[in-house]
Amino acid sequence: xxxxxxFFDGIFAAFDGVSFGLVALVDLAAFGGVCALSLICSLAxxxxxxxxxxxxxxxxNAFAALTFALFCINYDLTHSAMVAAALWLVGYLVYGALCAxxxxxxxxxxxxxxxxSEERKFVPEYAPPKAPPAxxxxxxxxxxxxxxxxxxxxxxxxxxxxxxxxxxxxxxxxVRGTLTADDGEALNEMFNALLKLMAKYDL
Numbered sequence: 001x002x003x004x005x006x007f008f009d010g011i012f013a014a015f016d017g018v019s020f021g022l023v024a025l026v027d028l029a030a031f032g033g034v035c036a037l038s039l040i041c042s043l044a045x046x047x048x049x050x051x052x053x054x055x056x057x058x059x060x061n062a063f064a065a066l067t068f069a070l071f072c073i074n075y076d077l078t079h080s081a082m083v084a085a086a087l088w089l090v091g092y093l094v095y096g097a098l099c100a101x102x103x104x105x106x107x108x109x110x111x112x113x114x115x116x117s118e119e120r121k122f123v124p125e126y127a128p129p130k131a132p133p134a135x136x137x138x139x140x141x142x143x144x145x146x147x148x149x150x151x152x153x154x155x156x157x158x159x160x161x162x163x164x165x166x167x168x169x170x171x172x173x174x175v176r177g178t179l180t181a182d183d184g185e186a187l188n189e190m191f192n193a194l195l196k197l198m199a200k201y202d203l
Contacts, residue, residue, distance in 0.1 A: 020074045027070055031063045031087060035094045042101045049101045056098060060091030137179060139187055144170050146194045146203075153201050163197060166190045 038056055042049045068084035075083075147167045155163065169190060173183055197203075 024067075024070060027063075027067055028087070031067075031091070034059060034063075035091065038098060039094065042098055053095060053098050053102070057092075057095050060088065060095060063091065064088040139184075139191055140170065140173055140179065143187065143191050143194055144174065146198060149203055150194065150197055150201065153203065155197075155201065159197060159200070162193070166193060 034056075064084045064087050067087050068080050071080035071083050144167075147163060147170060150163055151160075151167065169186070173179060173187065176183070179187070
């Protein structure tokens, strides 16, 4: 029993011989080392960048609590809390940096292509429907007529500029002659814009 008491007395005596400054330095150095090592490992390894960062956050909280308790030995509560808060802030900044380095997982894959007929190639199921060329030609003539009527109105400056751009694009489509399916889509968009202007100016 006396040997056990002497053993613990020796441990306590060893701690008494260590200065507070050295213990505080070891604590802060260990914390800084953990932060630096975490950043370096995350930069070096994609697997670590994508790993959960919550364990690091728990470690920061533990270091903050330990530092607060350690500084309470030699300082009052206010100064001890300030040191612990500063350490906690640095830790959370490093945590934010680690989260910013996290590798984001890829989004959902595009839908698989679907065969629509034996004569046609594979087309994605998300592809928009194409307007028939003949129908697009009729809509082009109609759109040109609407644009001409709108240009005769007292339009606002912004609306007139938009209408002039549409009229130029329509003229180019008309000069081209045969309209492709993509031209038909562009024509639909311009036609919708013209309809909005018609409604705005009661045409």
